[in-house]
Amino acid sequence: MMQSHVCSFCGEGMEPGTGKMFVRKDGSIFYFCSTKCQKNYKLGRIPRRVTWTAAGRKALGKE
Numbered sequence: 001m002m003q004s005h006v007c008s009f010c011g012e013g014m015e016p017g018t019g020k021m022f023v024r025k026d027g028s029i030f031y032f033c034s035t036k037c038q039k040n041y042k043l044g045r046i047p048r049r050v051t052w053t054a055a056g057r058k059a060l061g062k063e
Contacts, residue, residue: 002017004016005019006031007031007033007034007037008030008031008032008041009037009041010047010053010054011047011053011054012033014031019031019032022038
């Protein structure tokens with residue numbers, strides 16, 4: 001059975017065989033569905049403050 005992952009930045013599900021996996025030196029694993037999510041994470045943006053992410057929509061009361 002293939003594992004499905006959730007994007008560490010935007011919170012959307014990813015299909016098997018797509019996206020990127022990023023591993024830090026301390027061993028923590030991050031999954032990104034697109035380069036948009038990867039670059040926003042690298043810039044240090046917080047998902048709660050970005051309106052198009054699941055956490056951002058929840059913070060605004062949209063979901």
